[in-house]
Amino acid sequence: MCVSFSFSQSKNEKEERIPISQFPEVARNYFNNFSYKVKYLKFYRETDGDKVSFEAKFRIKKLYYSIEFDINGKLEDIEIVIKEKHIPRHTHANINTYFNAHYKKTRFIKIQKQYVNYTNQSDKSFIQHIVEHPNDKHTHFEIIAEIKTDETRELREFTFNKDGKFESFRKVTSSSYDHALY
């Protein structure tokens, strides 16, 4: 699962921009044959302890994609940033029920639809399919939210399945957030 955009997990986590030549070879040509124009295509390497993964980020038709691969170039997941209102109503109700039952207060910071390739399509054609049909069946929702309990207030990254059933969460630190002086 990837947490992009200025959230860091721990001290030994590092995300850096890389040229395409350092991207896993098998995945390099995954992004050049969509029928829509790809904008802002960028490649990143993420190190988290011993784990290295790769990420391609781009924009197509106003949607922000981030596609994560393991070190061998095998697809881990595709994520598309969405707004809260784009969560289907019954799913949203289930997600809200979870948050209301477990936390005093919740504020959503970032929501992504997530697609994991459970099909027998190749990674390349799966990516192609999702980019051409972004409203097709996603498998999870990933939500970064600020939550409040009696004891604490922190940022967490939650994973829900496509029906809004809670699966897991992990803590996200936001240390890099105060890099400018306010």
Next chain:
Amino acid sequence: MHYIKPLIFISFCLCCFQLIAQNGFVSLGETAFSLNHKVSKTYSVNFAMRSRYFLFEDHKPKYKQQQVDIYHFSTLNLNYNHKLSLGVYHRNRDWFDTGSNETRFTQQFSYTKQKLGVRYGHRFRTEQRILNTKTIFRQRYRFAVDFPLNGEKLDIGETYLVNAIESLLSVSKPDNPETDIRISTQIGWQFTEDLKLQTGLEHRLEAFNLKAKHNLFVLTTAVLKI
């Protein structure tokens, strides 16, 4: 695309040097040391010392101390991206014979919004500047954009840029209202988890509604988290 961010920075610097060549231009340096401490999840404090000195005046370079400041800010994190702060500030110019000392009270509200590694910050301030002969009431609004120069996340050892534009309105009894604009660009380094250094330039266009003055500030700041 890789070169866009440095280019913006360099062109801003060039604009500033262009200004130096003009008449009546004053350049000052400001060096600050700031200590931040997080008391709890919702409350944090900041203590800082700052020194300001002339670097260029009357058409020639020079070094002359203008003032020293000490200040404190108490910040209440309303939530993850809204903050309320109260500040108290003391400026000493007596020691250097450069004008009146000042005590200042500041109330501040700030809001930040993050999108794809770029953070946008809005800051509203009201200040009461108590000088020997008058009290100035000042309103300020600042819009700032900051982002890491490599990737979308600031990791240790990485560099970032902060650009800001601020407008100020000062009102005091005997004087006419004064409006200022400040534009700054700074580059910073996150050396360790707790230490960062930041340096850059700030152009201040002062009292442009009355008799405009141009000042260029060279800023350096060290920020330590304890």
